[in-house]
Amino acid sequence: MKYLFLFFLIFYQGGNNIEVRSAWIRPAPATFNTAFYCTIINNNDTADTLYKAASGISDDVQIHETYMKNDMVGMRPVKFLVIAPHDSLIFKPGSYHIMMMNLKETASENTIKEISLYFKRAGELKVKAAVKSQH
Amino acid sequence: MKKYLFLIPGILLISGCGNHFNLNENVTDKNLTLINQDSTKVIYPEIIKNKIAVIGFLYTHCPDICPLTTHNMQLVEEKLSKDELNKVKFYLISFDPERDTPSILKQYAEVRNINMTHWELLTGNKNTIDTLLNEFNVKAIHDDTVYNKQGQPEYFIIHTDRISLVDEDGILRKNYKGSTANPEELVNDIKYLE
Numbered sequence: 001m002k003y004l005f006l007f008f009l010i011f012y013q014g015g016n017n018i019e020v021r022s023a024w025i026r027p028a029p030a031t032f033n034t035a036f037y038c039t040i041i042n043n044n045d046t047a048d049t050l051y052k053a054a055s056g057i058s059d060d061v062q063i064h065e066t067y068m069k070n071d072m073v074g075m076r077p078v079k080f081l082v083i084a085p086h087d088s089l090i091f092k093p094g095s096y097h098i099m100m101m102n103l104k105e106t107a108s109e110n111t112i113k114e115i116s117l118y119f120k121r122a123g124e125l126k127v128k129a130a131v132k133s134q135h
Numbered sequence: 136m137k138k139y140l141f142l143i144p145g146i147l148l149i150s151g152c153g154n155h156f157n158l159n160e161n162v163t164d165k166n167l168t169l170i171n172q173d174s175t176k177v178i179y180p181e182i183i184k185n186k187i188a189v190i191g192f193l194y195t196h197c198p199d200i201c202p203l204t205t206h207n208m209q210l211v212e213e214k215l216s217k218d219e220l221n222k223v224k225f226y227l228i229s230f231d232p233e234r235d236t237p238s239i240l241k242q243y244a245e246v247r248n249i250n251m252t253h254w255e256l257l258t259g260n261k262n263t264i265d266t267l268l269n270e271f272n273v274k275a276i277h278d279d280t281v282y283n284k285q286g287q288p289e290y291f292i293i294h295t296d297r298i299s300l301v302d303e304d305g306i307l308r309k310n311y312k313g314s315t316a317n318p319e320e321l322v323n324d325i326k327y328l329e
Contacts, residue, residue, distance in 0.1 A: 026202055029242040035198035059284050066199050071312065072274065073200045074293035093203050094314055100198070102283055106246070133247065134206050 017043040018083075018122040023129035025100070027109045034107055035064075036098035036115055036129055037091045042083040044121070050089070051080040052118035053098045060101035061115070066094050075099070093134075107131045155327055156300075156308035162270045163305030167263050169228075172240040172256040179267065180305050182255070186224040187328050188301040189321065191313055192273050194231035194292050195243045204298060204313030205247060207321075212253060214322045222303075222329050225254045230268055230275035231292060232258045271307065273297050302328050 019041040028034035036055075042048055053061045063078045081096065083089045091097050098115065107113055109131055117125045163180035171177050183190070191208050193201035208225050215223060227243075229235035235243075240256035243249075249256075258264070268275060275294040283289050298313045300321065309324055311317075 026198060027246045028198070029246050032242070032246075033196050033198045035202075060289075064199075068296070071295055071297075072276075072293050073296045073314065074278070075197075075199060075291050093199055097199050101289065102285065102287065108246070109248075 016122045018048060018119060018125060019043060020117065020125060020127045023115075023127050025107055025113055025115075025129045025131045027131050027133060028103055028107050030103050030106045032103055033099060033101045034103060035093075036100060037093065038127065038129070039088055039090050040083055040117070041088045042085060045085050046121065047082050047084050048122055049080050049082050049120040050117055051120060053115060054118070055100055055113065055115040057105050057107065057113055058100040058103050060099075062099045062101070063096070064099040065096050109133060156324070158307050158309055160307040161305060162299075162301060162307045165266055165270060167259065167267055169257045169259040169263065169267075170237055171258075172237050172244055172251075174237040177255070177257070179257075182257075183224070183226065183301060184305050185303055187222055187303060187325055188224055188226060188299075189325070190226045190228060190271070190299045190301060192228050192230055192268070192271070192275075192295065192297045192299075193313075194229055194275070194294070195235050195239055196231065196289075197292070200296060200314045202247070204296070204316070205249070207313065207316045207318055208298060209247070209249070210318035211321045211325070212250070214318060215325065219326065219329060220253055223253065223325060227254070227256045228264070228267065229256070229258045230264060230273065230294060232261055232264050271297070271299055271310075300324055300328075 021039045023038040025036045026034045055061050064075050065078050066075050111131045112128050115127050167179040169177050169179055191204045235258050244256055273295040275292050278291045280288050280290040296313045298311045298316050300309045301307050
């Protein structure tokens with residue numbers, strides 16, 4: 001029985017080897033939209049998929065990407081993003097970002113807000129992000 | 136003929152002086168009433184004349200590109216001296232007048248610590264804003280509207296990514312991609328105009 005327990009412990013640790021670094025959020029008043037950015041590093045031997053994000057400061061949180069066509073820019077939701085083994089995915093201005101809409105509270109500069117990122121293998125990762133004007 | 140050859144370098148030099156900028160368009164031939172972040176009516180183009188105008192175009196529901204444009208303009212402001220700043224004014228014009236009311240613009244400015252001494256955020260009725268966007272060849276197209284859990288309309292806007300530089304006479308001299316504009320380039324262009 002103890003070997004079965006150890007097996008699941010190792011499996012859990014291996015599947016949860018996802019790091020989130022440099023997390024930050026743009027300041028915005030309540031009812032505004034804002035964006036969350038970070039670098040996600042997959043240290044596992046297998047790919048993982050980010051498919052959802054959630055936060056206590058917004059009821060509408062979506063994975064988004066900014067795209068450019070000629071001299072026009074737009075945004076669109078993205079259903080999921082796959083992070084290859086031993087690879088990273090960067091959420092940055094002008095690219096992928098987590099959109100947080102209609103904020104329930106003001107995200108003021110120099111505060112910390114929490115966001116949950118959901119991965120198919122790693123499960124839920126809770127991340128603390130600094131609110132700042134520009135990284 | 137040969138005796139006039141020495142004039143050629145001088146002529147070339149003089150003709151080259153006007154070519155620093157790639158644009159020379161009058162953007163002040165429409166009289167428009169706009170509203171600023173304090174709900175004060177202002178008249179365009181009077182509001183932008185007699186100062187060098189750095190104009191960004193945005194909508195406040197945009198969390199990604201438009202804040203970059205604003206940030207780049209703030210970087211330009213930081214790099215100018217006090218004397219240089221006295222000759223410059225920064226404007227943010229919203230192409231989402233339905234949602235970007237004066238109080239929304241004011242909140243946008245406050246949360247970004249925008250120094251209102253040198254800035255003005257502008258909105259107006261839809262027809263007025265459309266006319267103004269036309270002057271600058273800025274496009275803003277609404278995406279599909281959805282309704283959030285609170286029953287409020289949510290839509291995104293596909294838009295031109297733009298900062299425009301207008302001289303004191305209301306002549307558009309240069310356009311930049313707002314989100315990726317090089318603040319140093321803008322500062323140099325402003326100094327050229329001063």
